[in-house]
Amino acid sequence: MIDGATLIAWGFKPGRWFKQGLETANAMRAAGESDDAIFAQLQTLVPPETLMRTNGLPYGLFLDTETPAERANAASVAAHMDALMRVPTIKAGAVMPDACPSGTQPGTIPVGGVVACEDAIHPGFHSADICCSVAVTVFKRDDDPAKVLDAVQRVTHFGPVGRDTPIRPVFEGEAAFSDNPFLKGLENMALGHFGSQGDGNHFAFVGRLQSSGRIALVTHHGSRGLGAQLYKRGMAAARRHAGIVAPRVPAHNAWIKADSPDGEAYWQALQIARNWTKANHGIIHAMVRQEIGNQVLDAFWNEHNFVFRRDDGLFYHGKGATPSWSGYAADDDGRTLIPLNMSEPILIARHRDHGGSLGFAPHGAGRNASRTQHLRENGEALAAELAALQARGLDIRSYCGVPDHSELPSAYKNAASVRAQIAKYDLAEIVDEIEPCGSIMAGDWEHDAPWRKAR
Template sequence: MSETMTYDPVTGAHLKEWGHRPGKQFPELLARANAMRAEGYGLVKIRMELDGEIPAVPPTLDLRAPGAVAFHETIEAQDADEEDNVTKVRETMTELMRTPTIEAGAIMPDACPAGPVGTIPVGGVAAARNAIHPGMHSADICCSVMITDLGHADPKAVLDAAQAVTHFGPGGRPQGKRFTVSLALLDAFRANPFLDSPKALRMAQEHMGTQGDGNHFLFVGRSRKTGRTAIVTHHGSRGPGAVLYKSGMIAAEQFRKQLSPQTPKQNAWIPADSEEGANYWAALQLIRKWTKANHNAIHQATVDAVGAEVGDRFWNEHNFVFRRGDLFYHGKGATPAWDGYAADATGLTLIPLNMAEPVLVVRGKDAAKGLGFSPHGAGRNYSRSEHRRRMGSVTPEQMLMAETQGLDVRFHAGGVDASELPSSYKKADSVVRQIKAHGLAEIEDYIDPYGCIMAGDVPPFWKTRPNKGRRA
């Protein structure tokens, strides 16, 4: 053959077209293929040579029969609304348990539906073998709570200071008002294929020190046991977590089509023992670090602004994936309640109820009926829109005054969000009673409310953005 002849190289697109799945073996396959190409072999011959390297396609997994895998219940209905809610939770949980990877499940006292039938409910726990289900932690990855003991600081001064330093609502902090993000953490993002994107890195910096909207809050109260002031924050991983969730769902969908086409898209999974699974698990841990740093940033800025004495500080996530033995436990709005669930676990966790009720400081009891979890809050019996409908002619301001009398409740955006008022949630005393009745956790302290800050009622972004460029 002429030494001057050249051949187009074999690319990853060729390998995928021939049936190879991207992975750590790709570089070696490409090297071999292009070595043959350089020797003058045609694409057909190279394809035949590499056919033996294509891994066998595993048989697809069918959905299990309804009821084949049971789930535990630690929830009780007290009235017609709760009965309807529990019925819907059971329906969606029964369908969820048909997922081929799921081996156990549980619902907490605060459970409520969170999507189409078959979607894990808020207050739901699902244990999967060799599978991480991004849809079961949802976009608000690592939604969590942190508490800092501020000694005998004046609660009003603390709330004033917190209001001046925190950030609620959509988007992030503008240039010049951003909090510092660890360079080591950003480097770790860059080293992870799920987080190494300009958007994830930008949001990791812009969203540090922000709390978002919805039911996220900043709460100030006093310990019933010591009389000391405490601050509690509630938020998730904001933009970086949402980016990871989207990438995770794309990866899971690719596996779903191959492994279990019958499984609903929201329950798709990434095999934990795959390269993608290892990378996704590592990405979840990085998002956890970012979220903890986000809480710390808000707490420390408040401490610095008010000049408070700092005591204990601890936190816990209640919307995450936890590995225990050889199973992956997906807690969707459920608090881990076993010792050592994470390296920084203290044995104490937090369960907020509503803005007019105490935040519970509890010690988990690793109840088998709860798969080792406790509830994450009070939950809802019906939707936000249904709550607004039931308000009738009562204004949000009137409802706020009636339900939070004596408390300093603030909405960062100004407008009162009625769907976050106490009447929108389950009765706190009922949730507490069920925690005790089912042995899910032992209450060690109550942080009685002084006041809190919520995001507030903000018009959707599409109502306030400029008309320029808007599609008809």
């Protein structure tokens, strides 16, 4: 009897076609056909290998440059996009004004990159920070910004791990984890990180609406450890699939066929992670509201690192890009948030659905250099920059007590330039702003890490 091991020994790669191949091979052997004849017939059943395109597709480029650093950044972004647009599932692409490279392997989607894919979900195009998003609560009664920041410090947690005391219930739909192969076993991760905000560029920002002066809280984070584990499982499934149908496609560009059991399960897992993340923002805002004894006048949120499906059936992957079309999600109320840096206003925008940008807008200000390069090139000047911000009256805090200089405004692109490009290319309509009063970030929690002390 011919089995799967026989086909593998003959040099065939496992795939969905194996079932039909085994039936055909054993029927031919029962009919007395030779192994050579069976091998020849099996070759006609193997799915054709999906190849990278020889030339990349054109893409929308909404990225202006003025300085040498900006030109170097744009050149690197373009090199990655040129390679990325050769991936066979991609049908269209675009680059936002805040774009910057997010990896060194050619064809790694840049932050600020958008691609539309046919029958394909690419975990590498949303990366580990699934559903990175921003949420705002505008309070009904005026309050002291410092009091609001104090409340945030008391009720939440910043850093790489979860809370000391879990919060229950986590969110509606928690029970769905056990039914999804990509989420099963991650229940404790979801519980432990619920009500926390992570590190890096994630923040809690307190400011006042330019239009009314009302106090507002904005939080910025993704699905935390839950999303990171989901991403790892998604990449494993994508590499298994691409290894069969597209072995020449780089591993970081691998995909899950959307119209497949894995694809349907992964899509559902993404929606569950989205629900978790929205609820996570919500519980933090609710705890702060309870601490300060205030009420909600207005609230909304939006993700800017996710996968969306539009009416054309394509899967739109926004890697650090804000959706800017009506109905991008069931809870879309027509407004999105675009943060810039800790010293600049957070923009409140309405949708424009610009065709060339695939309906996306920037998600922030982006970087021209890596964190390490920025720290190395600016050194002691960064401490002076932080002191100047505080002298202006901005309440800049670090949860761990040590500031992270790689998150200072100088680490990011010029905010005025990004705003100008949003207007120039009609990517979104700015309808209000949240002027900064102060913010909290994780800070440099690795500063006193044991491995650094040892070194």
